[in-house]
Amino acid sequence: MPLAENDALSTIGASGRRVWLYPLRVVGRFVRARSLVAWGLMAALFVAPWIDIAGHPAMFFDFPHRRFYFWGLTLFATDANYLLFLAGTLVFGVFLFTAVFGRVWCGWACPQTVFMESVIRPIEQLIEGKPSQRKKLDQGPWTPTKILKKSLKLGAFLVVAGATATTLVAYFLGRNGVIEAQFAPGSHPIGTAFFVSMTAIFMFDFTWFREQTCVVVCPYGRFQSVLMDADSLTIGYDVARGEPRGKPAKVRPGAEPPAEPAGDCVDCKKCVQVCPTGIDIRKGIQLECVNCTACIDACDSIMDKLQRPRGLIRYTSERALEGKKTRIIRPRVVLYSLGLVAVLAGFATAVTLRQPVEIALNRLVGAPFVQLPDGRYQNQVELRIANKSGHDKTFEVELLSPPAAELYTPIPTFTVAHNAVQKFPILVRQVHPGNRSSTFALKVKDAEGFTETIEGVFLAPDRE
Ligand code: SF4
Ligand code: SF4
Structure with a gap:
């Protein structure tokens, strides 16, 4: 029996084989803001093991000495009880954040989105060109140009993967340890094995797996549907405003206007072309949507050209799209907030009573x-x-x-x-x-x- 339209993954074809995506890169106010956040996060990730705060690296898991340095805070093995509070804060924080802001984490801060959308895809576009050129290159024979472009791209990805893996190793070996391990891999066999595995995993993700990480693997993406409700923030298409889609019919002077006026969606499909997970947001809110905001910017650019108000696709809630008022205060939000406040109060008490x-x-x-x-x-x-x-x-x-x-x-x-x-x-x-x-x-x-x-x-x- 054929699957209903929204029951099939857009990246899996009828034969069951992967459908490779060539998303169009769009630049708009959300993508620009997201890029700024992404570069800030990557800067923090990359510099943390190399800068000192209070005489120690900003981030360093010093297992041999049983110490953990976190941006100026030093935790000892005997502070393991704080981990309980940390875990509690994480659980209630994620519950509350997701209930209120939906998948904002996925679109703005998840390392997968940050690296794919702000580093890997821009590199790919720089070397291989626009989606149509990339597709032609992939489908064409192995010419010297194709070999050169593919090698350049793989080399660039390898540099990103290697630099990221080196940084992660530095979190555990420290900067001296990671330098030693780079020059003499045998001096830190576990660190070297970690570096090689992480580089291989990043390369697998950058070159092939890509959006499948979000669509198939990520557990957070799966259980978000349980944490979110109709009032959670999401990116949605305004059906009432957009439909019926299509180019507005030209009405000759003196002729009867069409019985049903056209909606604002001109069916240009730009929102679909830019989507990194290959979905059509106009079919409704879908699990594959990582809230990357690309379709908002794409549609806004069309609305600007047509001199229509922006926001046909926008940050909204399911309830608002139904024409109702979004409720901020609701039972799950109150419950998660109380849990978070209790855990934070416990943490503050433990820190206050901490013996120096x-x-x-x-x-x-x-x-x-x-x-x-x-x-x-x-x-x-x-x-x-x-x-x-x-x-x-x-x-x-x-x-x-x-x-x-x-x-x-x-x-x-x-x-x-x-x-x-x-x-x-x-x-x-x-x-x-x-x-x-x-x-x-x-x-x-x-x-x-x-x-x-x-x-x-x-x-x-x-x-x-
Ligand atoms: S539907 Fe829009 S927000 Fe969702 S992943 Fe696709 S482009 Fe990003
Ligand atoms: S970009 Fe906007 S106008 Fe174009 S198809 Fe998508 S929703 Fe319709």
Whole structure:
């Protein structure tokens, strides 16, 4: 049974084979604004590992040292609880954003759209020309010109893919690590494997998969239909204004005007020619639409030529297209907003209560205690200090209890650099052989008023 018009993907032909798209590039107010946003986002992505904020790269997932630098914020492994808030913010933020703004993310900020529409397609058009020229080139024989153009295009795509993969690797290896890995791939085998795989995935996407990522693979595109409703912002065609489409019939002077006047759509199909997912927005709102705004600019340019008002295709809502008023406040928006506020309040509380210093006592591996020549027992422990404040701190340690013990530290004070974790060996000894206490307490303090008491277990043969 043949599929209904809107049940078939525009990029899959009747035989089931891929229909290759040659979208026309259009320039208009939305495409210009989108390009500005895209270049801003790409600039942030590319510079983040190479610039320093507060002495560290703006973005760096430093797994060996269990630290994460995010635009001036430093998170330690012990801050993993923040991830819970981050996940909650992401979930409720995405729910709320999608319910209100629909697929604005897809059109304006998704890396797939950003790279395809602002980098890859412009490069393709620059090298291979307009859609009709590209189609002719693809269908023509392999001449030297075709080989040259295809090689140039692949080379340019490879540069973009390689640069993007290098940047992603720098997020994990750091800038020194990524430079080392580029010059000596064997020095960072995992980083090199990641670089090669990411470059291959980007090339697959840029050269062949393209809009199929949005149409077939992207999970966000799939579940948006659940999150959106008739009041969500979307890009739509105004049927009431546009139909019946077609060129307006010329009415001779004195003749009867047509029974049904023509709508504003002149059926030029420019909105279809510019669509990167190959759909006709006039058939209604469709899952393949990534809200790229190209059809708005294309149709506005036609309306300008015809001296008709812009906005036959525009940002609107399904409800508005039915001639009703769009509702901003509705149950799902209230529910998602409450969830988001609760998560953000929890996050703000956690950040406010965050201790700038974390102290821990660890037992040293190997010899937890030793007996000194005079018969006393000595415990060796490691004091771990995490300084999460924005400046270096110097700490002193004193033994609070028991009185029958004494503390020996190799250095009188411990200085820990900002956003660093340092470990210091310390020794706790009995004052006299035979004095046995099962625990000891240390007081760690700094000159700025930080004080924390920490307890440890004193090990001796009868308490091993
Ligand atoms: S229908 Fe319009 S907004 Fe949607 S993907 Fe196509 S051109 Fe972009
Ligand atoms: S661009 Fe506008 S006028 Fe042309 S076919 Fe599309 S909706 Fe109709």
